[in-house]
Amino acid sequence: MTASTAPAPRSVRRLGDRVFSGAALTGGLIILVALAAVAIFLVAQSIPAIGASSTDIESSGAYPNFWAYVGPLVFGTIWAALLALLFAVPFSIAIALFISHYAPRRIARALGAVIDLLAAIPSVVYGAWGIFVFAPFVQPFYAFLGSTLGWFPLFAGPVSPTGRTILTAALVLAVMVIPIVTSLSREIFLQTPRLNEEAALALGATRWEMIRMAVLPFGRSGIVAASMLGLGRALGETFAVALVLSPSVIVSAFLLKSENPTTIAANIALQFPDSYGLSVNVLIATGLILFVITFVVNAASRAIVGRRGGGKGI
């Protein structure tokens, strides 16, 4: 079959061996081909959109070209993901520390599994929860923020009466990202050399001083990598944003207003079912840009892990 590509030639090659190793290699190559196909098909379908004129992009024709359309979307995607990360990372580190260094040993595993449950819940359920429970819950706080801190540009009013703002979407995203960042950070904190921790404690350090001197320096690059993986997840998340926001394609950094920027993924999900012709290509092109962004973020995070790893792996 693929005997020519099979590695490590041997003196005796049984038929079964050749078939089996060939099949295993094929399985691996299918992955290579699949990913190449993703890139090729997306590019092929995107090319017509890049040069599209204004009328094709949306029925309103408000955008002079493709880049004017995709720019605000890219801004919205990155803005929402960064906001989400701003909330998620400190919480995740604290939770990971709680599970790895504070909780009693016997229940630590169970607590980790509970946090992992957050990752198991489908995103559409998060979206529904965001609309019906979370947004009404936070709206009074937004009203309070808007009235007391309205002078601060980010919190400028008028405050959305429904609470369905980019801040809500980012908070829901943060809840979805927390289990990812937590489980990775936890693994890294648990890998801290035992002797370093014990040496710190033996010198009379309190638990926090031990964590600051031994655990956090050891885990720093791991935390960065975990955060970037979380960022990758937050960038591509669709329905938490699509359901919570009533979106418009604008650039706006205000956190509390009714008018909010949307993300690439949410925009595709909302527009796609009603699209036809070239507007489908435009949406696919925005998807390609999302793919490139998440690819870069994920590859960077893997590179950080890899440089640090040295066989330990995560």
Next chain:
Amino acid sequence: MATTTAVSSNIRAGQLPRYSPVGLLILSLIVTGGLFLVFLLAGMTAAYNVTGAIFFGLVLWVVVTYVASFLVEGSRRAKDRLVTALVCTAFGVALIPLLSLLVTVIARGAERFDGSFFSESMRNVTGVGGGAIHAIVGTVEITLAATVISVPIGLLAAIYLVEYGRGAIARGITFLVDVMTGIPSIVAGLFAYALFILLTGNAAYRSGFGGAVALSLLMIPIVVRSSEEMLKLVPMELREASYALGVPRWLTIGKVVLPTALAGIVTGIMLGIARIIGETAPLLLIAGFTDSMNYNLFNQQMMSLPVYAYTQLTNPGTPTDPFFDRAWTAALVLIAIVLLLNLIARLVARFFAPKLPR
């Protein structure tokens, strides 16, 4: 507000008593609870503000703990206690959305958790009634198809990486599997769409199988990663013993390595299924949505549970309540399936794991 600590000559002198964190927490909550009760009685708030009471109670707890510890134990221990309080609070806060979500889904989903939800489709239903049997059938078919595609490819790739892979190809595959793990689900849907309109030449092509292809793109990396980990755990001695008996390599893998790692591999596959069964975006794009039953995986639009919940939420008729109720019940069924899969996976991992020499 500092608690009085009797300075004595025992070993815990100069420290807060052991029960002080819990005691202070209860004390703080009582104080803020009482304060908000006063607000209520004074007519400053319309209803009793539970969130406010708990929130300010926690803030008070953190502050009081720090101050008390600072006065009694000094700044280093105070900082330690402060961080402990913050870390514990963070964990507690993270549980709130989980609990709130589960309570909401169970409470609101129970409304339509009845026989007709599991026996009727949405065909010709405009208001009350109707069900999701078409979505359940769709989800089962699409997920099974995705599993059938992903498991052989993922498992073979994992075998290649662990047993055969050397050099550039293996490194490339490992890297790409990592990259695949991060593909946004909506991009997987776009890929499947682009693939099938190219194959069929029909821009309106929709089918459950397309959804299965998109989902398998998301599932393959999960299967590869988990199987790889499990195969690596199989001790080298087992393989060497098998080779020493003259067993060829492929039989060694098939009869020694795979059975040893089977429980872990099954666990990984079930976690993979649990991950993709809730995916909405790719199915919305390529499998589409419909109100009618469709058993045929390869033709026409096919409903699935997540898309069902989404369409009920976003396109409600009037009155909206029956639509929202159905969405919540779909969410409840979905969460139940996901949690059940997770539970079974963990049980398999626990009870069928081989006893490895460590």
